[in-house]
Amino acid sequence: MPEYSVIIPVYNRIDEVDDLLQSLSCQTDKDFETVIVEDGSTDPCDATVEKYKDKVDVKYFYKENEGRSIARNYGMERASGRYFIFFDSDCVIPPFYFERLRKALAEKPYDCFGGPDAAHESFSDTQKAINYSMTSFLTTGGIRGGKVQLEKFTPRTFNMGFSR
Structure with a gap:
Protein backbone atom coordinates (compact mmCIF):
# COMPACT_ATOMS: atom_id res chain seq x y z
CA MET A 1 0.00 0.00 0.00
CA PRO A 2 1.43 3.40 -0.96
CA GLU A 3 1.70 6.11 1.68
CA TYR A 4 -0.11 8.67 -0.49
CA SER A 5 -2.89 8.53 -3.07
CA VAL A 6 -2.99 11.57 -5.33
CA ILE A 7 -6.52 12.03 -6.65
CA ILE A 8 -7.00 14.20 -9.71
CA PRO A 9 -10.38 14.98 -11.28
CA VAL A 10 -10.02 15.81 -14.97
CA TYR A 11 -12.32 17.35 -17.54
CA ASN A 12 -10.87 18.00 -21.03
CA ARG A 13 -7.34 18.86 -19.86
CA ILE A 14 -4.89 16.66 -21.80
CA ASP A 15 -2.00 19.17 -21.87
CA GLU A 16 -2.38 19.97 -18.18
CA VAL A 17 -2.41 16.28 -17.26
CA ASP A 18 0.77 15.81 -19.27
CA ASP A 19 2.52 18.60 -17.33
CA LEU A 20 1.22 17.30 -13.99
CA LEU A 21 2.28 13.70 -14.65
CA GLN A 22 5.68 14.92 -15.84
CA SER A 23 6.14 16.75 -12.53
CA LEU A 24 5.01 13.68 -10.57
CA SER A 25 7.49 11.50 -12.47
CA CYS A 26 10.31 13.68 -11.07
CA GLN A 27 9.45 13.23 -7.39
CA THR A 28 12.34 12.39 -5.08
CA ASP A 29 10.00 10.25 -2.90
CA LYS A 30 8.11 7.72 -5.05
CA ASP A 31 5.84 6.22 -2.35
CA PHE A 32 2.58 7.41 -3.92
CA GLU A 33 -0.02 6.35 -6.43
CA THR A 34 -1.86 8.66 -8.78
CA VAL A 35 -5.58 8.20 -9.42
CA ILE A 36 -6.85 10.09 -12.46
CA VAL A 37 -10.63 10.33 -12.71
CA GLU A 38 -11.76 11.50 -16.12
CA ASP A 39 -15.13 13.11 -15.40
CA GLY A 40 -16.99 12.69 -18.67
CA SER A 41 -14.45 14.45 -20.87
CA THR A 42 -15.13 14.64 -24.59
CA ASP A 43 -11.37 14.79 -25.11
CA PRO A 44 -10.05 12.08 -22.76
CA CYS A 45 -6.45 11.92 -21.54
CA ASP A 46 -6.05 8.12 -21.41
CA ALA A 47 -3.28 8.12 -24.06
CA LYS A 59 -4.57 4.40 -12.28
CA TYR A 60 -6.98 5.82 -14.83
CA PHE A 61 -10.77 5.80 -14.57
CA TYR A 62 -13.41 7.23 -16.88
CA LYS A 63 -16.88 8.05 -15.57
CA GLU A 64 -19.86 10.10 -16.67
CA ASN A 65 -19.69 13.80 -15.85
CA GLU A 66 -20.99 14.66 -12.39
CA GLY A 67 -18.55 17.37 -11.30
CA ARG A 68 -15.19 17.48 -9.57
CA SER A 69 -16.42 16.68 -6.05
CA ILE A 70 -18.11 13.45 -7.17
CA ALA A 71 -15.02 12.63 -9.25
CA ARG A 72 -12.78 13.06 -6.19
CA ASN A 73 -15.05 10.81 -4.12
CA TYR A 74 -14.96 8.23 -6.94
CA GLY A 75 -11.15 8.41 -6.87
CA MET A 76 -10.99 8.00 -3.08
CA GLU A 77 -13.11 4.85 -3.33
CA ARG A 78 -10.47 3.37 -5.65
CA ALA A 79 -7.38 4.69 -3.86
CA SER A 80 -5.25 2.62 -1.50
CA GLY A 81 -2.93 5.12 0.22
CA ARG A 82 -2.83 6.06 3.90
CA TYR A 83 -3.30 9.71 2.91
CA PHE A 84 -5.48 11.18 0.16
CA ILE A 85 -4.11 14.25 -1.61
CA PHE A 86 -6.10 16.32 -4.08
CA PHE A 87 -4.42 18.12 -6.96
CA ASP A 88 -6.18 19.82 -9.83
CA SER A 89 -5.12 18.91 -13.35
CA ASP A 90 -3.39 22.28 -13.85
CA CYS A 91 -0.98 21.82 -10.92
CA VAL A 92 2.76 21.32 -11.38
CA ILE A 93 4.30 19.70 -8.31
CA PRO A 94 7.82 20.54 -7.10
CA PRO A 95 10.13 17.47 -7.16
CA PHE A 96 10.57 17.43 -3.37
CA TYR A 97 6.84 17.63 -2.50
CA PHE A 98 6.40 14.11 -1.09
CA GLU A 99 9.84 14.09 0.52
CA ARG A 100 9.00 17.26 2.47
CA LEU A 101 5.47 16.10 3.22
CA ARG A 102 6.75 12.84 4.71
CA LYS A 103 9.22 14.75 6.89
CA ALA A 104 6.58 17.24 8.06
CA LEU A 105 4.06 14.51 8.92
CA ALA A 106 6.73 12.52 10.78
CA GLU A 107 7.52 15.57 12.92
CA LYS A 108 3.91 16.54 13.52
CA PRO A 109 1.23 14.11 12.32
CA TYR A 110 -1.92 15.80 11.07
CA ASP A 111 -5.14 14.29 9.77
CA CYS A 112 -5.72 17.23 7.42
CA PHE A 113 -3.24 19.56 5.74
CA GLY A 114 -2.85 21.86 2.79
CA GLY A 115 -0.36 24.00 1.00
CA PRO A 116 -0.03 27.21 -0.98
CA ASP A 117 -1.16 27.97 -4.48
CA ALA A 118 1.94 29.64 -5.89
CA ALA A 119 2.59 30.81 -9.42
CA HIS A 120 5.38 28.86 -11.09
CA GLU A 121 8.51 30.87 -11.87
CA SER A 122 8.02 30.19 -15.59
CA PHE A 123 4.58 31.88 -15.62
CA SER A 124 4.12 34.94 -17.82
CA ASP A 125 3.13 38.24 -16.22
CA THR A 126 -0.46 37.59 -17.31
CA GLN A 127 -0.47 34.13 -15.70
CA LYS A 128 0.98 35.59 -12.50
CA ALA A 129 -1.69 38.30 -12.47
CA ILE A 130 -4.44 35.71 -12.90
CA ASN A 131 -2.93 33.61 -10.11
CA TYR A 132 -2.81 36.66 -7.83
CA SER A 133 -6.43 37.57 -8.58
CA MET A 134 -7.55 34.02 -7.75
CA THR A 135 -5.61 33.63 -4.50
CA SER A 136 -4.91 37.02 -2.93
CA PHE A 137 -6.66 38.01 0.28
CA LEU A 138 -7.48 41.30 -1.48
CA THR A 139 -9.40 39.56 -4.27
CA THR A 140 -11.43 36.34 -4.50
CA GLY A 141 -8.98 34.52 -2.26
CA GLY A 142 -10.02 36.84 0.58
CA ILE A 143 -13.78 36.76 0.04
CA ARG A 144 -14.22 33.01 -0.39
CA GLY A 145 -16.36 32.72 2.70
CA GLY A 146 -15.64 36.01 4.43
CA LYS A 147 -18.86 37.99 3.97
CA VAL A 148 -20.93 35.40 2.15
CA GLN A 149 -23.04 32.92 4.03
CA LEU A 150 -21.20 29.81 5.17
CA GLU A 151 -23.55 27.43 3.34
CA LYS A 152 -22.44 29.01 0.06
CA PHE A 153 -18.75 28.74 0.91
CA THR A 154 -16.87 26.08 -1.02
CA PRO A 155 -13.30 25.57 0.18
CA ARG A 156 -10.63 25.20 -2.46
CA THR A 157 -9.55 21.58 -2.44
CA PHE A 158 -6.45 21.47 -4.61
CA ASN A 159 -3.19 20.89 -2.73
CA MET A 160 -5.13 19.50 0.20
CA GLY A 161 -4.70 16.17 1.91
CA PHE A 162 -6.11 14.13 4.74
CA SER A 163 -5.60 10.76 6.34
CA ARG A 164 -7.69 7.76 5.46
Missing part, protein backbone atom coordinates in the same frame (compact mmCIF):
# COMPACT_ATOMS: atom_id res chain seq x y z
CA THR A 48 -1.38 10.77 -22.10
CA VAL A 49 -1.73 8.74 -18.89
CA GLU A 50 -0.44 5.67 -20.73
CA LYS A 51 2.81 7.54 -21.58
CA TYR A 52 3.64 7.73 -17.86
CA LYS A 53 2.75 4.19 -16.74
CA ASP A 54 6.43 3.22 -16.52
CA LYS A 55 7.36 6.42 -14.62
CA VAL A 56 4.43 6.91 -12.23
CA ASP A 57 2.16 4.45 -10.40
CA VAL A 58 -0.99 5.71 -12.10
Whole structure:
Protein backbone atom coordinates (compact mmCIF):
# COMPACT_ATOMS: atom_id res chain seq x y z
CA MET A 1 0.00 0.00 0.00
CA PRO A 2 1.43 3.40 -0.96
CA GLU A 3 1.70 6.11 1.68
CA TYR A 4 -0.11 8.67 -0.49
CA SER A 5 -2.89 8.53 -3.07
CA VAL A 6 -2.99 11.57 -5.33
CA ILE A 7 -6.52 12.03 -6.65
CA ILE A 8 -7.00 14.20 -9.71
CA PRO A 9 -10.38 14.98 -11.28
CA VAL A 10 -10.02 15.81 -14.97
CA TYR A 11 -12.32 17.35 -17.54
CA ASN A 12 -10.87 18.00 -21.03
CA ARG A 13 -7.34 18.86 -19.86
CA ILE A 14 -4.89 16.66 -21.80
CA ASP A 15 -2.00 19.17 -21.87
CA GLU A 16 -2.38 19.97 -18.18
CA VAL A 17 -2.41 16.28 -17.26
CA ASP A 18 0.77 15.81 -19.27
CA ASP A 19 2.52 18.60 -17.33
CA LEU A 20 1.22 17.30 -13.99
CA LEU A 21 2.28 13.70 -14.65
CA GLN A 22 5.68 14.92 -15.84
CA SER A 23 6.14 16.75 -12.53
CA LEU A 24 5.01 13.68 -10.57
CA SER A 25 7.49 11.50 -12.47
CA CYS A 26 10.31 13.68 -11.07
CA GLN A 27 9.45 13.23 -7.39
CA THR A 28 12.34 12.39 -5.08
CA ASP A 29 10.00 10.25 -2.90
CA LYS A 30 8.11 7.72 -5.05
CA ASP A 31 5.84 6.22 -2.35
CA PHE A 32 2.58 7.41 -3.92
CA GLU A 33 -0.02 6.35 -6.43
CA THR A 34 -1.86 8.66 -8.78
CA VAL A 35 -5.58 8.20 -9.42
CA ILE A 36 -6.85 10.09 -12.46
CA VAL A 37 -10.63 10.33 -12.71
CA GLU A 38 -11.76 11.50 -16.12
CA ASP A 39 -15.13 13.11 -15.40
CA GLY A 40 -16.99 12.69 -18.67
CA SER A 41 -14.45 14.45 -20.87
CA THR A 42 -15.13 14.64 -24.59
CA ASP A 43 -11.37 14.79 -25.11
CA PRO A 44 -10.05 12.08 -22.76
CA CYS A 45 -6.45 11.92 -21.54
CA ASP A 46 -6.05 8.12 -21.41
CA ALA A 47 -3.28 8.12 -24.06
CA THR A 48 -1.38 10.77 -22.10
CA VAL A 49 -1.73 8.74 -18.89
CA GLU A 50 -0.44 5.67 -20.73
CA LYS A 51 2.81 7.54 -21.58
CA TYR A 52 3.64 7.73 -17.86
CA LYS A 53 2.75 4.19 -16.74
CA ASP A 54 6.43 3.22 -16.52
CA LYS A 55 7.36 6.42 -14.62
CA VAL A 56 4.43 6.91 -12.23
CA ASP A 57 2.16 4.45 -10.40
CA VAL A 58 -0.99 5.71 -12.10
CA LYS A 59 -4.57 4.40 -12.28
CA TYR A 60 -6.98 5.82 -14.83
CA PHE A 61 -10.77 5.80 -14.57
CA TYR A 62 -13.41 7.23 -16.88
CA LYS A 63 -16.88 8.05 -15.57
CA GLU A 64 -19.86 10.10 -16.67
CA ASN A 65 -19.69 13.80 -15.85
CA GLU A 66 -20.99 14.66 -12.39
CA GLY A 67 -18.55 17.37 -11.30
CA ARG A 68 -15.19 17.48 -9.57
CA SER A 69 -16.42 16.68 -6.05
CA ILE A 70 -18.11 13.45 -7.17
CA ALA A 71 -15.02 12.63 -9.25
CA ARG A 72 -12.78 13.06 -6.19
CA ASN A 73 -15.05 10.81 -4.12
CA TYR A 74 -14.96 8.23 -6.94
CA GLY A 75 -11.15 8.41 -6.87
CA MET A 76 -10.99 8.00 -3.08
CA GLU A 77 -13.11 4.85 -3.33
CA ARG A 78 -10.47 3.37 -5.65
CA ALA A 79 -7.38 4.69 -3.86
CA SER A 80 -5.25 2.62 -1.50
CA GLY A 81 -2.93 5.12 0.22
CA ARG A 82 -2.83 6.06 3.90
CA TYR A 83 -3.30 9.71 2.91
CA PHE A 84 -5.48 11.18 0.16
CA ILE A 85 -4.11 14.25 -1.61
CA PHE A 86 -6.10 16.32 -4.08
CA PHE A 87 -4.42 18.12 -6.96
CA ASP A 88 -6.18 19.82 -9.83
CA SER A 89 -5.12 18.91 -13.35
CA ASP A 90 -3.39 22.28 -13.85
CA CYS A 91 -0.98 21.82 -10.92
CA VAL A 92 2.76 21.32 -11.38
CA ILE A 93 4.30 19.70 -8.31
CA PRO A 94 7.82 20.54 -7.10
CA PRO A 95 10.13 17.47 -7.16
CA PHE A 96 10.57 17.43 -3.37
CA TYR A 97 6.84 17.63 -2.50
CA PHE A 98 6.40 14.11 -1.09
CA GLU A 99 9.84 14.09 0.52
CA ARG A 100 9.00 17.26 2.47
CA LEU A 101 5.47 16.10 3.22
CA ARG A 102 6.75 12.84 4.71
CA LYS A 103 9.22 14.75 6.89
CA ALA A 104 6.58 17.24 8.06
CA LEU A 105 4.06 14.51 8.92
CA ALA A 106 6.73 12.52 10.78
CA GLU A 107 7.52 15.57 12.92
CA LYS A 108 3.91 16.54 13.52
CA PRO A 109 1.23 14.11 12.32
CA TYR A 110 -1.92 15.80 11.07
CA ASP A 111 -5.14 14.29 9.77
CA CYS A 112 -5.72 17.23 7.42
CA PHE A 113 -3.24 19.56 5.74
CA GLY A 114 -2.85 21.86 2.79
CA GLY A 115 -0.36 24.00 1.00
CA PRO A 116 -0.03 27.21 -0.98
CA ASP A 117 -1.16 27.97 -4.48
CA ALA A 118 1.94 29.64 -5.89
CA ALA A 119 2.59 30.81 -9.42
CA HIS A 120 5.38 28.86 -11.09
CA GLU A 121 8.51 30.87 -11.87
CA SER A 122 8.02 30.19 -15.59
CA PHE A 123 4.58 31.88 -15.62
CA SER A 124 4.12 34.94 -17.82
CA ASP A 125 3.13 38.24 -16.22
CA THR A 126 -0.46 37.59 -17.31
CA GLN A 127 -0.47 34.13 -15.70
CA LYS A 128 0.98 35.59 -12.50
CA ALA A 129 -1.69 38.30 -12.47
CA ILE A 130 -4.44 35.71 -12.90
CA ASN A 131 -2.93 33.61 -10.11
CA TYR A 132 -2.81 36.66 -7.83
CA SER A 133 -6.43 37.57 -8.58
CA MET A 134 -7.55 34.02 -7.75
CA THR A 135 -5.61 33.63 -4.50
CA SER A 136 -4.91 37.02 -2.93
CA PHE A 137 -6.66 38.01 0.28
CA LEU A 138 -7.48 41.30 -1.48
CA THR A 139 -9.40 39.56 -4.27
CA THR A 140 -11.43 36.34 -4.50
CA GLY A 141 -8.98 34.52 -2.26
CA GLY A 142 -10.02 36.84 0.58
CA ILE A 143 -13.78 36.76 0.04
CA ARG A 144 -14.22 33.01 -0.39
CA GLY A 145 -16.36 32.72 2.70
CA GLY A 146 -15.64 36.01 4.43
CA LYS A 147 -18.86 37.99 3.97
CA VAL A 148 -20.93 35.40 2.15
CA GLN A 149 -23.04 32.92 4.03
CA LEU A 150 -21.20 29.81 5.17
CA GLU A 151 -23.55 27.43 3.34
CA LYS A 152 -22.44 29.01 0.06
CA PHE A 153 -18.75 28.74 0.91
CA THR A 154 -16.87 26.08 -1.02
CA PRO A 155 -13.30 25.57 0.18
CA ARG A 156 -10.63 25.20 -2.46
CA THR A 157 -9.55 21.58 -2.44
CA PHE A 158 -6.45 21.47 -4.61
CA ASN A 159 -3.19 20.89 -2.73
CA MET A 160 -5.13 19.50 0.20
CA GLY A 161 -4.70 16.17 1.91
CA PHE A 162 -6.11 14.13 4.74
CA SER A 163 -5.60 10.76 6.34
CA ARG A 164 -7.69 7.76 5.46
